[in-house]
Amino acid sequence: MYRVWNFVTNYSLLLIIGALIALVWANINPDGYHHFVEFELIHDFIIGHAHYNEAGQVEYRSLTLHYLVNDVLMAFFFAIAAKEVWEAIILENGSLRGKKAATPLVATAGGMFGPIAVYLGLAMFLGSDTYDAVARGWAIPTATDIAFSYLVGRLVFGAGHPAVRFLLLLAIADDAAGLIILAIFYPSGELAPEWLMLSVGAAVAVYFLANWLPRRLDRGKQARPNSTWARNTLSFWPYLIAGALSWYGFQEAGIHPALGLLPIVPTIPHADRAFGIFSEAEQYLSDLLNHIEHILKHPVEVVLFFFGLLNAGVEFSSIGSPTWLVLAGLLVGKPFGVLLFGWIAAKPLGLGLPKGMRIIDLFVIGCVAAIGFTVSLFIASVAFTGDAMLGDIPVKDAAKMGALFSFAAAIIAIVAGKVTGVVKQEN
Incomplete structure (x- = not known):
């Protein structure tokens, strides 16, 4: 161990x-x-889209x-x-x-x-x-x-x-x-599960663009130039941006936003x-x-x-x-x-x-x-x-x-x- x-x-x-x-x-x-x-x-x-009270006023x-x-x-x-x-x-x-x-x-x-x-x-x-x-x-x-x-x-x-x-x-x-x-x-609020599509979309997009695509372009190339460029130049930034979008999706979906980064972890x-x-x-x-x-x-x-x-x-x-x-x-x-x-x-x-x-x-x-x-x-x-x-x-x-x-x-x-x-x- x-x-x-x-x-x-x-x-x-x-x-x-x-x-x-x-x-x-x-x-x-x-x-x-x-x-x-x-x-x-x-x-x-x-935080997020506007919510309105019974009087039709925006709740801050x-x-x-x-x-x-x-x-x-x-x-x-x-x-x-x-x-x-x-x-x-x-x-x-x-x-x-x-x-x-x-x-x-x-x-x-x-x-x-x-x-x-x-x-x-x-x-x-x-x-x-x-x-x-x-x-x-x-x-x-x-x-x-x-x-x-x-x-x-x-x-x-x-x-x-x-x-x-x-x-x-x-x-x-x-x-x-x-x-x-x-x-x-x-749930942290009224459920709006359609907002989870933002989290899913952010996870799929960052996996495809920053992980899968560079490896795909590197097939047959021992030096792995595209993957190396993504790692050295982009680093964690694409995943941080995707994480912020995913967090926002959880927040708006009514699921506790502290869990918002979970869909991004498997994409790294x-x-x-x-x-x-x-x-x-x-x-x-x-x-x-x-x-x-x-x-x-x-x-x-x-x-x-x-x-x-x-x-x-x-x-x-x-x-x-x-x-x-x-x-x-x-x-x-x-x-x-x-x-x-x-x-x-x-x-x-x-x-x-x-x-x-x-x-x-x-x-x-x-x-x-x-x-x-x-x-x-x-x-x-x-x-x-x-x-x-x-x-x-x-x-x-x-x-x-x-x-x-x-x-x-x-x-x-x-x-x-x-x-x-x-x-x-x-x-």
Whole structure:
């Protein structure tokens, strides 16, 4: 297994720092914090085509700091995640190809259905008022934070244990499913699917003009002059322009625009083989897709700091039923879902486990994967409106607190590893 690059560590640290500052700030000076989050960068302008209210007047909106980070800049984070998923699926030695990925993928399904069942089941048990208030957040506990899970997984199993690779596969597949859930179940506005044709058209056009056509013209030419010219002269600019058009298409289609770069990722020239998810070895590759990822690495780390800062600021007085439902979904549903579905894949279905892994390791992996944080926070921020209340508790803030408390899964995972006799493998 190739070593995972330090982007994961830096991303984790900056995200935590941003989240801790937000928590302290929101509880010491909540008015000041929320004023900062909703700070207007541009006042009264139109994003996209004009929208009209019932009186026939044009509705204006403000470009806030929160919108800039969550809807615009987070698109680059999701693009990096999509790049890793894309390579894992299509490239030679891709982690999500063939039988070796079968058991982790089945376990991933368990790690999503389990939390949903626990979250909605407990919500129904608490009564119809609670269920009606929180049902829209069913996807919040399905997420697994890739970076934090990887770091805790290394702590529990050791860097060389096959369970760490299994965990990475599960986490990246989980986030891929999370992107699909966001796109389908959490539209950002009134759906206008015809605008997706702009995204599709931008992706097709940039692939044809900047990728396929130069390679076609280079057939039989060992020096590859056209492809070389496109790489050196045009570089990433055609894909950036196409990405902007695709983002606009998602925005106008009513799908969360943070996913707007996803159709462009597969169009970018890529390496011919995969080295593993977030592999450090990829820094030595010269293909344009990895080059773009390296350019984005440090800016995305800064974006994630601001994401934590602008989304994790929740007052402790907001703790309520949604908090415990999200936490139960993650801490109970995730481990038992991964264990059950992983066992079904490994034993009854005969797909097996990686050499050196035990069935009980699946439970420990599920405990590690219960750290939802980044994507859970993101889903919580789009699942509920700011005025959704359960009694006198804001549902969105309470659900976010559950995502933040999921860090408790790290302690549970360490204890579970000790109790189940996990033997750390460092090499």
